[in-house]
Amino acid sequence: MRKIITVSREFGSGGREFGKRLAEHLGVGYFDGEVVEALARQTSLDKGYLDKVLENGVTHFPASYANSFSRISAASNSAMLIAKQHNVIKEIAKNNDCVIVGRGADSVLDDLKPFKIFVYADMAAKIARCRGRMPEGENPSDKELEKKIKGIDKGRRTTHDLYSSFVWGDKAAYNLCVNTSGLSIESVVPAVAEIISDYFKN
């Protein structure tokens, strides 16, 4: 049985760091942007373009897409690329013990009984984390950052739920939900890895 761990996460909660450290600790493959890179190779499309389409999902279009034909065409293009991304994810999981971050992997791989983690945090912690990663010179207010964080998570939830039998972030669908506020991700990852080992033993 493949050891597959999916990490879904709120923006700013440290989910990516969590997933990366977890993969390192477990000695398995780590897949995040790698999924899009594989898709870019397959489709000969630009990775930056794919990132944008896949992140915004099927519900947000540029304001320039004023008429409904443009919108339908964009939606069907986006849906097609998301379906292709799902195939890439299945292929990865077939060939590797791995940690996959985001990209609907929790739902796409559900039949394979992955260990599903949801990483989240209090808003204050997420704002602080985002601020720590801002390019120099940028100094948005807390309110602006909160709006950005909520907007990104709304996009993730919408895209996820369109292709899933469960709701993004609903704890019932996950094996473990970790609130990173007040925790050192580096310190707790080994403990989480032990819980995961127990799951794959049973």
Place this chain on the structure above:
Amino acid sequence: MRKIITVSREFGSGGREFGKRLAEHLGVGYFDGEVVEALARQTSLDKGYLDKVLENGVTHFPASYANSFSRISAASNSAMLIAKQHNVIKEIAKNNDCVIVGRGADSVLDDLKPFKIFVYADMAAKIARCRGRMPEGENPSDKELEKKIKGIDKGRRTTHDLYSSFVWGDKAAYNLCVNTSGLSIESVVPAVAEIISDYFKN
């Protein structure tokens, strides 16, 4: 700073075993029925009676309480006892590093920054666990057990939420949510204890 851990749990998920093993592993006090025992001593009321009143909360009354006066009187009695129970919980937390299971401790002690765990499980796992603890001779159907489990959790949620600023089981309010399905509680408790140690270090 006191190390206080609250364990809230779905009925049948193994939350009590989880809390007990956690307290043993951490070498701190374990409080569950002990809270009611202390309350029984304080009020000179029977523990069995208190269990019933505190478990059913303020919304369920015996059918015999037909008129509204009986209902109001029962509700105010129940509310008074719940308030007294909260004082017992605060007293325990003042004097002991501890694990407290249920009883609204997650909300009552929130100011003390406890490490708050929510233990849950898939319905099939909860049914199996309940069935394993049935007295000999009892053999309810899965449907009956599911109804019972949902009913008990509804009571817990209702009573909790009346006295809390957050919703029972809403992951945002907890530090860690553990789905025990597919895990051995005994095996994973040491790992959870490590996560808790990190929380109290920071």
